[in-house]
Amino acid sequence: QVQLVESGGGLVKPGGSLRLSCAASGFTFNDHYMSWIRQAPGKGLEWLSYISNSDNSIYYADSVKGRFTISRDNAKNSLYLQMDSLRAEDTAVYYCARDGGRYSGRSYDYWGQGTLVTVSS
């Protein structure tokens, strides 16, 4: 079955860096676009970034542009999010999600369980 497992979250000081990983299994990873979404405490879902299946197309939300970098390694069935210059407002649960493609209207049909990032001194 489809599984997405995030890792790499934790406590980091403001200005610090963290790299999140998302290990995919149960489907052909390089057939799917992937995204990162987060939820800050008490807040709603916030879309962060997208990468196409061959990583020739990438988009970011303005809130993370220039600080976060999305990437993928299709050989390792893995998605990454490099987060630099972290701020307190980046504290959130971070989810990776699979774009289901045209058969799901490009919606996110599978999500990982999330990994918590806490930015605090």
Add this chain to the structure above:
Amino acid sequence: DIQLTQSPSFLSASVGDRVTITCRASQGIGTYLAWYQHKPGEVPKLLIYAASTLQSGVPSRFSGSGSGAAFTLTISGLQPEDFATYYCQQLDSYPRTFGQGTKVEIK
């Protein structure tokens, strides 16, 4: 960027009620809209895509409608397991914005 506005932000309802949540886009998005259910401590779950297509395995009491800039999610006969926060998301362009969410609580 396309903004999505959900209403209401909070809804109190009883088991068996018919519930309707509205999502309005700041510009037309065709039917490029999805609805998700999110419960505390759980993973967001896709309910509806392409504005009105029920995701496999989702109960038929959930339905979606609309096109252009106005959309609705309806739950016909609210069940105890339906108390959650619901989000719409536009899939027309990047950034793929979400609505602010509608929390459905037990009356």
